[in-house]
Amino acid sequence: MKIYIHTKFEASEVLVIKEKLAGKYELVIGEEISLENREDQFLSSTICFGNVPLAWAQKTSKLQWLQLHSAGLDPYQQLENYTFQITNLKGFFGQSVAETAVAGILAMYRGVAHLSKLQTESKWIGTPLRSSLHLLSNAKVLVLGAGAIGQKVKDLLVGFNCETTVLDSKTVVNLDEYLPTTDILVATLPETPETIGLLNKTRLQLLKSSALFVNVGRGSAVDEEALIEMLKNDQIYGAVLDVTAKEPIPVEHPLWQMPNVLLTQHTSGGWAEENLDKIKFFTENLERFEKGETLVNIANLARGY
Amino acid sequence: MKIYIHTKFEASEVLVIKEKLAGKYELVIGEEISLENREDQFLSSTICFGNVPLAWAQKTSKLQWLQLHSAGLDPYQQLENYTFQITNLKGFFGQSVAETAVAGILAMYRGVAHLSKLQTESKWIGTPLRSSLHLLSNAKVLVLGAGAIGQKVKDLLVGFNCETTVLDSKTVVNLDEYLPTTDILVATLPETPETIGLLNKTRLQLLKSSALFVNVGRGSAVDEEALIEMLKNDQIYGAVLDVTAKEPIPVEHPLWQMPNVLLTQHTSGGWAEENLDKIKFFTENLERFEKGETLVNIANLARGY
Structure with missing residues (x-):
């Protein structure tokens, strides 16, 4: 054979x-x-x-x-x-992708993304950075998608005492009611007719200005232009994007140089x-x-x- | 009054x-x-x-x-x-410092520290990065210090199924027997006569070349020169340092530009x-x-x- x-x-x-x-x-x-x-x-x-x-x-x-x-x-x-x-x-990729999602959340909340950039400049800021940091513990996390990744994200957060809600493909249609109280929105959705454009401008604007958005599913789930606009105007705290509309992200793309964005370059599955x-x-x-x-x-x- | x-x-x-x-x-x-x-x-x-x-x-x-x-x-x-x-x-700082410790571990294992640096250059690498990443799940973690920080580090890792050992001030003298099998060494030690120089060159060299060292305690616990030498020679996988011998770290210090080092600038308590x-x-x-x-x-x- x-x-x-x-x-x-x-x-x-x-x-x-x-x-x-x-x-x-x-x-x-x-x-x-x-x-x-x-x-x-x-x-x-x-x-x-x-x-x-x-x-x-x-x-x-x-x-x-x-x-x-x-x-x-x-x-x-x-x-x-x-x-x-x-x-x-x-x-197969559940553990790995979920770990990158949590790594990204902590990198934003604990300033690691910012500190890594400062390191390239050998620039010490130290103490004044502390008031810009956040604790993940007790955060309200909304996970879209109840597949291997979504379940693993919930599992990994157990030690952080987060209030984690996982919406599966049937209940995800009710996400609007969760968005206004969500601290961290984690999209782990596959690309299906139902998920394309699910996070449109209207839905994104239901989020708090302190909310963090994480996408480790597919770039097509979110209106990227609307997201970028909100990130520019501080209508949202930040974004961790493993997936984007265009990959590789073109060198002139605005996402690269946004201080409240972490780009993980579709490596989360590795x-x-x-x-x-x-x-x-x-x-x-x-x-x-x-x-x-x-x-x-x-x-x-x-x-x- | x-x-x-x-x-x-x-x-x-x-x-x-x-x-x-x-x-x-x-x-x-x-x-x-x-x-x-x-x-x-x-x-x-x-x-x-x-x-x-x-x-x-x-x-x-x-x-x-x-x-x-x-x-x-x-x-x-x-x-x-x-x-x-x-x-x-x-x-008071237990949760915060422990979260930065885990953020740092995940930043190294999931490539976030590297990806953040690439972002400053608008540089896409993508897929080839994947084979350089690691999973935190199932790692053997050795925590030095059983105070609020050490205990919290153990708590936060629960969802990752790590095999976590916490050595308190009495048992920390036995650390040598643990070092050769440790994947991640997390020092959360206060500065006391016993902890100054505890991680000397001989002890550091007991670690595997794949080991990650995290210091969120005091810089004086480690022989920094020996650590830097090992990092340069890939005798150790990497280091996450919230504390160092000199703070602020002088601009010409070798730690700044080492690719396998993440410097969190003593912000972990914030x-x-x-x-x-x-x-x-x-x-x-x-x-x-x-x-x-x-x-x-x-x-x-x-x-x-």
Whole structure:
């Protein structure tokens, strides 16, 4: 049985894949063959690990299983009449993304984002900074999205005695009533027809001027222009943005130089062992595939996650 | 009864003091009178709020109670033959300092310190940063000092499932056996004869090269030169330093431009309502004083905290 590895891995990680699979399978590592040969290798494979181009996925008749290396399903929602199984990495990034969300909140509240910038200038301010700092303890936190990330954010905050409310995809429509009393709004939403533009200008303006906005879901959930305007006018305390409308953020974009913004450059899903853990997830799913068991994380393309 | 307020407060905060005390006491706000009159006003006062010069404190015969605005007792350990009570703010800064400690850990592990610096250059790196990040979850954390700060650090980490060990002033002598397996070393130690130089070169070198060092206690606890040398040679992953040997840190000091160091400029004890909360602490202690009750936080000068 042929397995095509499309995901780009480090040489040391490829070695791990080979050690685990090379004896048992015909293994093709996309990165090791020329670009023009990859599509053919994919089309003759039974199993694929990695997010191949949509056109390839549309064309294959041999593939039985596609393991994505992402939680998001974009652009595979557009697939038509496909016969293979698709699994994704739903939940895989929960801990990591939630940790960056809390890191971002604390970086804003405890001045770390500002202090890091001062450090580039070797500039000591010290004591006068203290009155600009805030305590996370006892804050009212509203988490949008009750998936792995949202639940983890709530878990991580336990020691801080925050009053944390998590709204799932059904209850998120009631968010308006929560916004006026929220100290920290954390969006962990996937991109679905319901979440695009959910945080429009009217909703953002329901927030207190002392509110902190954190987005570790998808940039499309928020009206970015309205948010920037509010940040400029101090109608909102600050924003931690892992995701934005445009990525990479263009060098001339106003977000870069806003003092009340922390940009984490869509890194929240990462950690040193991320790829090795992805390989582990794939090979464990592969054992299930071999045994005819139900695969973990079968994607629901219609739902979008 | 005369109360002398030595601590420097904002006008709005002085107003709060006056509203609470002006009717009942002869109230002298140091900041409102000329410098040369302050010592006399202090010497004729029964109660003082604020860290007056040691020489004044040595001279007074009228003072019955000195409420310090700090947790630290320096330089009052040098007082001789004094007859007044001294209270400090032990525990008052626990939550705040612990939050900065965790903010610093997460800033290093989740790349926020680095990302903040990149933001000053409007520089996107994105995905390639991910493999340099770490998860705090499941880390082995060793906290030196079991006071309010140390306990709070442990509390805040509960949601992260860290394996946290807190060594108090008695057990801290056994730290050597813990250092080789520690991922994150958090020093929250007060300055005492036992803690000065506790983290000497030999001890620091027991740490793993992947270890993160956090100091939110006193700079004197660590051999700073040895630490800098280890940071330069990647013998240690990084350091979050709220306290250093010299404060302010001189502009030419090597710590400023070290990429694996986060300097929080001795701000960890601060939050927006810090002074109002100090005033509240003092006025509540004042009520106890009036009723002849035992004051909260009577300082132990011999012990040093």
